[in-house]
Amino acid sequence: MSPRPQKKLSYHHGDLKRALVVAAVPLLEANGAQGLTLREVAAAVGVTHAAAYRHFEDKTALLAAIAESGFRDLAVRLSRDVARADNDAAAKMRSFAEAYVAFAMDRPAVYGVMFGPRLNEDGRFASLEEAITELVTILVAEIKKGQLEGAIRPGRKRDIGLSIWVFAHGYVELVQRRRIKVKNAAVAQTYFDLLFDPLVRGLLV
Amino acid sequence: MSPRPQKKLSYHHGDLKRALVVAAVPLLEANGAQGLTLREVAAAVGVTHAAAYRHFEDKTALLAAIAESGFRDLAVRLSRDVARADNDAAAKMRSFAEAYVAFAMDRPAVYGVMFGPRLNEDGRFASLEEAITELVTILVAEIKKGQLEGAIRPGRKRDIGLSIWVFAHGYVELVQRRRIKVKNAAVAQTYFDLLFDPLVRGLLV
DNA sequence: ACCTGAACACCGTTCAAGT
DNA sequence: ACCTGAACACCGTTCAAGT
Numbered sequence: 035m036s037p038r039p040q041k042k043l044s045y046h047h048g049d050l051k052r053a054l055v056v057a058a059v060p061l062l063e064a065n066g067a068q069g070l071t072l073r074e075v076a077a078a079v080g081v082t083h084a085a086a087y088r089h090f091e092d093k094t095a096l097l098a099a100i101a102e103s104g105f106r107d108l109a110v111r112l113s114r115d116v117a118r119a120d121n122d123a124a125a126k127m128r129s130f131a132e133a134y135v136a137f138a139m140d141r142p143a144v145y146g147v148m149f150g151p152r153l154n155e156d157g158r159f160a161s162l163e164e165a166i167t168e169l170v171t172i173l174v175a176e177i178k179k180g181q182l183e184g185a186i187r188p189g190r191k192r193d194i195g196l197s198i199w200v201f202a203h204g205y206v207e208l209v210q211r212r213r214i215k216v217k218n219a220a221v222a223q224t225y226f227d228l229l230f231d232p233l234v235r236g237l238l239v
Numbered sequence: 240m241s242p243r244p245q246k247k248l249s250y251h252h253g254d255l256k257r258a259l260v261v262a263a264v265p266l267l268e269a270n271g272a273q274g275l276t277l278r279e280v281a282a283a284v285g286v287t288h289a290a291a292y293r294h295f296e297d298k299t300a301l302l303a304a305i306a307e308s309g310f311r312d313l314a315v316r317l318s319r320d321v322a323r324a325d326n327d328a329a330a331k332m333r334s335f336a337e338a339y340v341a342f343a344m345d346r347p348a349v350y351g352v353m354f355g356p357r358l359n360e361d362g363r364f365a366s367l368e369e370a371i372t373e374l375v376t377i378l379v380a381e382i383k384k385g386q387l388e389g390a391i392r393p394g395r396k397r398d399i400g401l402s403i404w405v406f407a408h409g410y411v412e413l414v415q416r417r418r419i420k421v422k423n424a425a426v427a428q429t430y431f432d433l434l435f436d437p438l439v440r441g442l443l444v
Numbered sequence: 445a446c447c448t449g450a451a452c453a454c455c456g457t458t459c460a461a462g463t
Numbered sequence: 464a465c466c467t468g469a470a471c472a473c474c475g476t477t478c479a480a481g482t
Contacts, residue, residue: 046446046482068356072475084477085447093475150355151273152416166418196419197434204409211357213371214401229402236441251463251465277456289458290466298456 051089053079055099062100062143067150072096091158097147098159104144105165108137109172116176126180127194127234128227130173131202135226138206139219145206170195185238194237201233202226256294258284260304267305267348272355277301296363302352303364309349310370313342314377321381331385332399332439333432335378336407340431343411344424350411375400390443399442406438407431 047053057078062070072093076083090096112133119129138145147153154162173195186194208214209222216222252258262283267275277298281288295301317338324334343350352358359367378400391399413419414427421427 050446066356071473073473082448083475084449087476088446149412149416149418151271154417193434196413197437200409200413200419200434201406201438202409203413204405204407207354207412208401208405208408211354212359213354214405229398229405232402232441232444233406233438234441235444236437236439239437239440255465276454278454287467288456289468292457293465 047079047081047085050079050081050085051099054086054089054096055103058096058100059141059144062147063141067143067146094153095159098153098162100144101148101153102159102162102165104141104148105162105169108134108148109165109169111137112169113172113176116172121180123177123180123185123238124234126176127198127237128230130176131198131230132223132227134199134202135206135223136219138210139222142210146210149203149207170199173199197233197237201230205229252284252286252290255284255286255290256304259291259294259301260308263301263305264346264349267352268346272348272351299358300364303358303367305349306353306358307364307367307370309346309353310367310374313339313353314370314374316342317374318377318381321377326385328382328385328390328443329439331381332403332442333435335381336403336435337428337431339404339407340411340428341424343415344427347415351415354408354412375404378404402438402442406435410434 054075058070058075061074061078072086073083075096076086086096090099112130115133116126116130119125153159170192174191177191177195205214205226209216214225216225259280263275263280266279266283277291278288280301281291291301295304317335320338321331321335324330358364375397379396382396382400410419410431414421419430421430
């Protein structure tokens with residue numbers, strides 16, 4: 035039917051780099067960050083494990099790509115949810131933190147790679163660092179938009195942003211490690227709101 | 240000289256179980272939690288790596304013993320420092336959180352094992368779980384002692400304790416992963432105090 | 445240029461054998 | 464009862480060879 039006959043079983047994959055990152059995520063969520071193997075990721079894509087080294091310097095580079103992809107997804111989700119919130123500081127803070135927790139509960143293993151053992155110890159992966167910086171930028175910018183001009187001194191916007199991040203991240207970590215025990219993701223969210231409320235009030239004084 | 244001749248080079252170690260845990264800690268802090276190998280721990284004690292299996296079911300069991308030892312050390316340190324603090328709620332909270340951060344900065348790799356990949360997924364290591372529970376108990380008890388009877392409703396003591404834990408842990412994690420950048424441990428402490436202050440005020444309203 | 449096949453060093457785990 | 468020596472399966476990494 036097609037004008038030129040398709041080569042069957044080409045040993046060229048097409049976009050193997052991207053395919054490896056995409057294939058890794060479900061394996062990660064299924065078996066945990068500890069269990070993830072370069073070999074099984076390659077096998078899932080239908081390729082020899084040595085082929086991955088044409089596109090990633092080592093396993094850490096693959097994990098960095100997964101983490102970066104996670105940070106970009108998180109930034110999109112946060113931007114979207116925070117934009118929908120009421121335009122005052124407390125509402126912005128709450129919607130940011132809630133969206134953050136929801137992302138972490140949705141994809142715990144990807145979150146674990148994003149915040150697990152340091153991937154960028156030696157400073158390769160500049161784009162990973164950039165994705166993280168973007169996250170903080172979004173947070174600070176949204177707080178600013180949230181009518182903080184009167185309520186809060188300008189120099190404190192970054193501190194407020196980091197406080198919120200610290201609290202949301204700490205909660206996620208303790209829940210995921212079962213140091214704080216909750217029945218399910220819905221309970222995790224409502225209990226988070228309860229714990230988070232004092233911080234919001236303290237920040238707005 | 241001695242009444243009975245000492246057997247030289249006995250292949251019995253004495254207290255190998257404990258020795259392995261003790262030997263593991265400096266290796267951990269030197270090479271990171273990722274780099275820790277059962278084989279090098281055994282070698283550091285002067286024993287074949289297979290010998291470890293006489294005392295630990297597997298590597299996870301060794302890590303659990305390290306984590307438990309860390310939690311007990313942390314509990315001792317927190318009790319001591321919090322007991323020295325002024326007897327009001329804010330001072331108790333602050334001294335708890337500061338001692339917590341100091342411990343984590345002192346022994347980052349041990350802290351990483353304590354809060355890293357879940358060790359007790361299948362519920363072995365009851366004593367590990369017990370050591371963690373003790374930590375929360377100490378925290379809640381000290382808050383209670385801090386003259387909270389008037390200022391705070393009784394049911395909220397646990398929530399307050401967990402809030403503090405969440406914040407301190409989140410801060411430590413983000414600093415250790417370089418998501419929050421600080422020059423050294425001293426700066427880490429003073430910046431923590433700055434960020435922590437709003438939470439304390441919010442909790443006492 | 446991209447992937448395969450085979451090899452290497454290293455790790456956790458097991459087990460028969462030594463003392 | 465406690466430890467050694469040797470083996471096994473598995474992993475990350477490398478590299479010559481195929482297309």
